[in-house]
Amino acid sequence: MAAKIQLNPDAEMVKIVREGLKQRGGYCPCRREQSEDTKCICREFREQMEDPEFEGFCHCMLYYKPKG
Numbered sequence: 001m002a003a004k005i006q007l008n009p010d011a012e013m014v015k016i017v018r019e020g021l022k023q024r025g026g027y028c029p030c031r032r033e034q035s036e037d038t039k040c041i042c043r044e045f046r047e048q049m050e051d052p053e054f055e056g057f058c059h060c061m062l063y064y065k066p067k068g
Helices: 011-023 043-050
Strands: 063-065
Touching (some): 043 063
16 A cells, blocks of 8 residues: 655645755655755655654655655
């Protein structure tokens, strides 16, 4: 069963991160490196999403995964 991912409820944060993604061609605006690992949704968060016990935000605070 796929995890239900939500946008950060802070609309200003979502706006800032999306603008950063746009400026960086879809790569995480919070990381210097541009690679497939940092393309949104980044590898780190994809791996965290696979863990049913993980609950929290992705590195740049755009997405949130509730537990379960």
